[in-house]
Amino acid sequence: MPLSSSDPLTTAVTPRPSGPSLATPAAGIDPRGPRFGAAISATLLAATLLLGTQPAALLLLGVSAALFLVGTARGAQGSVQGLLFRALVRPRLAPPRELEAPAPPRFAQLVGLVVTGSGVALGLTGLEGAVPVAAAIALAAAFLNAAFGFCLGCELYLLLARLRAARR
Amino acid sequence: MPQQLLILVAVLAGATAAWFLLQAHAGRVRTVRDVGPRAGAAAEALLALVPPADVPTFVLVSSATCSTCPQARRVLESVTAAEPVGLVELDADEHPDVVRSLGILRTPTVLLLDVDRAVRTRTSGPLSAGQARAALAGLATLPGSPDPTRI
Numbered sequence: 001m002p003l004s005s006s007d008p009l010t011t012a013v014t015p016r017p018s019g020p021s022l023a024t025p026a027a028g029i030d031p032r033g034p035r036f037g038a039a040i041s042a043t044l045l046a047a048t049l050l051l052g053t054q055p056a057a058l059l060l061l062g063v064s065a066a067l068f069l070v071g072t073a074r075g076a077q078g079s080v081q082g083l084l085f086r087a088l089v090r091p092r093l094a095p096p097r098e099l100e101a102p103a104p105p106r107f108a109q110l111v112g113l114v115v116t117g118s119g120v121a122l123g124l125t126g127l128e129g130a131v132p133v134a135a136a137i138a139l140a141a142a143f144l145n146a147a148f149g150f151c152l153g154c155e156l157y158l159l160l161a162r163l164r165a166a167r168r
Numbered sequence: 169m170p171q172q173l174l175i176l177v178a179v180l181a182g183a184t185a186a187w188f189l190l191q192a193h194a195g196r197v198r199t200v201r202d203v204g205p206r207a208g209a210a211a212e213a214l215l216a217l218v219p220p221a222d223v224p225t226f227v228l229v230s231s232a233t234c235s236t237c238p239q240a241r242r243v244l245e246s247v248t249a250a251e252p253v254g255l256v257e258l259d260a261d262e263h264p265d266v267v268r269s270l271g272i273l274r275t276p277t278v279l280l281l282d283v284d285r286a287v288r289t290r291t292s293g294p295l296s297a298g299q300a301r302a303a304l305a306g307l308a309t310l311p312g313s314p315d316p317t318r319i
Contacts, residue, residue: 031235049179050172104235136175140183148187157233158260158275162268 028099029077031149034108036089037081038145041067041112045139053128058120061131064138065116071109075102079109108145108153112138194293197303200279210269211286217263218256218285224307225254226300227279227287229272231261236294240276247300282307 044064051057071079077086119134141152218225226244230237241257248255260267260275270279274292280303282288289303 046176049176052172098238100235101232101238104233107233132172132175136179139176140179143180144183144187147184150187150190151235154233154235155274158231158267159273161231161261161264162273 029075029102029105030085030090030096031098031100032093032096033082033085033090034076034100034105034151035146035149036085037071037076037079037105038142040081040084042139042142042146045116045135045142048135049132049139052132057131057135058123058128061116061123061135062120064135065113065120068109068113068116072106072113076105076109077102104151104154104157107157108141108151111153111156112141115141190293195291195295195299197280197289197291197299197306200287200290210266213263213266213269214279214281214287215285217258217266218281219254220285221254222283223252223254224283224288224304225256225281225285227281228255228257229260229263229267229275229277229279230257231259231275234275237276239294240278243295243297243300244278247297247304251301251304253304278303280304280307 041064044060044067048057048060048064051060067080071082074082076082115134115138119130119138122130122134144150144152214227218227226248228237228240228244230241244255247253258266260272266272270277270287270290272292276294277290277292278295278300279287280289288307291299291303
């Protein structure tokens with residue numbers, strides 16, 4: 001007894017025995033956008049890591065944090081990397097085979113913001129070692145997303161939600 | 169700089185290794201035994217959420233920020249279209265009791281319930297249609313466990 005066998009792009013409303021689930025909404029985004037954005041983030045973070053504890057590393061980490069802030073506020077498709085993708089890369093590609101829900105990559109931007117933001121804050125208070133550590137953590141996540149399409153921030157969601165519930 | 173370069177390589181290599189380990193684990197079907205203090209609570213919660221049926225049921229636990237859940241849903245829909253098996257999707261955010269009692273840490277997690285609505289196998293991470301079919305086919309060959317403590 002199948003629930004629905006309609007086109008994957010248009011399964012906006014699927015009847016489910018339980019309450020409405022936050023499934024693929026009607027307006028999806030091109031999944032290659034966040035991946036391209038992650039490649040830019042990974043490059044920036046790799047450069048940050050190579051600068052070690054120099055002041056320039058703190059500045060570059062600040063740039064990453066600012067980019068993640070834009071992505072968190074506007075979603076991955078509205079981030080600076082997302083706009084670059086749409087202006088420069090997307091016109092050269094074939095239409096995507098499938099669309100992706102915008103919530104997961106947006107949550108990943110928030111995770112990136114928290115990690116790089118903490119590094120910048122600690123770096124500003126004089127804890128220089130925090131800058132390469134934050135850059136390394138964020139780099140691992142951005143690299144996995146760019147290279148394998150694996151969204152670490154998305155995977156962390158359930159763990160974070162459980163921590164939140166446990167604190168209540 | 170050479171030291172930083174080494175750290176950079178180590179970070180990328182570590183991330184890659186972790187990813188391969190996770191991939192090896194993804195979609196693997198694990199047998200669930202009805203044991204543990206939380207099994208009863210989980211069974212009760214699922215009985216309330218999964219309608220009775222005379223066929224097995226896949227339960228897909230998804231979440232709003234899960235990037236691979238739509239793929240898992242399509243795979244399961246293709247299997248339920250061809251085989252005598254039902255499909256119920258649960259949002260992890262709406263059913264924290266189920267998530268906690270079953271110790272679900274990752275979405276998508278796919279449970280396979282037998283006709284008595286007892287959890288028999290589970291997989292976490294994206295799964296293929298072949299893996300879903302194998303889980304279904306394996307249901308008959310699993311060690312039969314008419315557990316009296318089960319609801």
